[in-house]
Amino acid sequence: MPHDVFPRSEYESRVERTKERLHERDLDAIVVADPANMNYLAGYDGWSFYVHQAVVVTRDYPEPVWVGRDMDRNGARATTWLAEENMRAYSDDHVHSPYDLHPMDFLADVLEDLAVDAGRIGLEMDAAYFTAKSYTRLRSQLPNAEFVDADLLVNWLRIHKSDREIAYMEEAARISEEAMLAGLDAIEAGVPEYEAAAAIYDRLVRGTDEYGGDYPAIVPLMPSGDHTGTPHLTWTDREFEEGDPVLIELSGCRHRYHSPLARTTFVGDPPDAIEETADVVVEGIEAALDVVEPGVTCERVEREWRETIAQYGVEKEDRIGYSMGLGYPPDWGEHTASIRPGDETVMEEGMTFHMIPGLWEDEFGVELSETFRVTSTGAETLADFPRRLFTA
């Protein structure tokens, strides 16, 4: 069954650009272990990243080579565009092995087959799932290779989105809107947090009337009450109470492409202070979105946010956004450009960012986000959702 998420030509162009980077950096090959990068180049899509796997691209060999567990070879057949001989699978005794076997031993053999075992090989040194052991094992297996940190090489290609990628992110945005509505509807005093999470999840997966949703790379987060200062705690059995601020951050997902969205709601009658803070956040994010256009730097956009909120006496120097799109747990971010001081990345048409600024006072926090794409003239937000403090 051929993969049809993108036309073959789109994958080929991604591989071509990867090979150009290899050439520029004088690398003979790269071992791609980030599941999002594996998907980007080969189309591979499965929840198998709890075992070691990779896609290898060399300068000379035409296609990428998928390397994974034998049990997942059929999954590679079903989702990648690769020829049969370019799916290489190791036996199950390599998995959590008591036999001193490691998947990287097998990968080393593949690199030998591809005649790059004495070459300069790029590794994604800081990618989740490319472990310290994978590195030391590869080194000991291939003593004649020179290993080079090529972290983010493919991620930086991903920062430019094709029309089809944007279309999937727009589909994801439709799901994000529905899921945010479901979450806002579910939250009220006396309702346990997990019920709101369930309502959001149901919508994230059920999707819209036209298509379903994929699992998001990050679970819906909704710190509430005292916990608005703990952005990465997940839902509990606690019931929402009158006077709780609740920050909801979630993302719909289509074919692994995300469009995150965050809003804040308040259970009960919001005090003036939180309304005022929300107004500042809205003004700040709108000012920052207004300066986005091709040619502007990421740090410039952050500065606009910072200067806008400074008018209200708020000083805060932070990362307020990042490039994102395709992703697997634990993260939908691309780990490349950040909207923060010192990041001189120049925005270009077709890039997509999640801008998520927030302000935290002692008693509450307000967070509000937009996923946007850079158009020829400015920023276009993917979701269409009111920018204001909600009440429950």
Place this chain on the structure above:
Amino acid sequence: MPHDVFPRSEYESRVERTKERLHERDLDAIVVADPANMNYLAGYDGWSFYVHQAVVVTRDYPEPVWVGRDMDRNGARATTWLAEENMRAYSDDHVHSPYDLHPMDFLADVLEDLAVDAGRIGLEMDAAYFTAKSYTRLRSQLPNAEFVDADLLVNWLRIHKSDREIAYMEEAARISEEAMLAGLDAIEAGVPEYEAAAAIYDRLVRGTDEYGGDYPAIVPLMPSGDHTGTPHLTWTDREFEEGDPVLIELSGCRHRYHSPLARTTFVGDPPDAIEETADVVVEGIEAALDVVEPGVTCERVEREWRETIAQYGVEKEDRIGYSMGLGYPPDWGEHTASIRPGDETVMEEGMTFHMIPGLWEDEFGVELSETFRVTSTGAETLADFPRRLFTA
């Protein structure tokens, strides 16, 4: 806010046993990066493992030390039992940094503070999230340290469950039963896969009438039709069709403890061949469960499965199960004992395993699993769910 998932004494006992292992292996400290191990020792529970974080245990310092991102310090305050001075947080410019800063630079300083920077330090070399870069960076920051692979040191402690851990797994089992029912109910010809996934997810998160569910470490998997040979592909927009076998594997989760469950259903009237295969799987798993008792080895249990199915002419030598419990994405397995040939781990009372054998023919697969705990006399399955082929 103190952590109350386990009494403080239970955490202290875990730390004590960790220190005994450090002593046995002549280690001065261990850097624990696996989120499940971090939770096990410190109680820390947040979706923050997309940035580098760790818990450090040394032989001499009384408490573990949590090391994470500044933004997550409040989360550590809310979920760990640690004293304020034992939560050390790095600034946000270490995150996906363009400034040549890495969280391991900060961790190296912590190790210096703890006076183990010239000691023998254990690392979880093959843990997801402990990247190659984390390793090389730590090495370059601490040239006088000796680094030792201490992978799975804490995981092997986790294999013995306390009564309270078992109680959470039993709560998770109640959720697994409900979610499996919801999935079986939802599947029928003409229903898209994502609708069944949404029904399962809703129940996984909504939980039972008494308590909610946590997010599972692995999303519900339900390969169907031609895809039953692709165990790790996730749901799509495809509609179930008459004649589809569907394998459902899912797990409820409570306080990060899992109780996975798998069953097979058939859309329409099942052919005799699949009924017969299902009977063999049921007989095989029941025979294997029957030989479980304290003192028996994992390989012995696998052999019982293999010899049972061999009576029906089926030959298959595979891993059919593994130790599990506490977990975060990407995996609920503990990566220690496996029920497979060559694994001589001796089963003891209080251990918990997921036994998940399956048989695949050309046209279909049948999978059926049980999570069980080893009691003083045998195996007790956590879920109570009919063991048979279902039809939709």
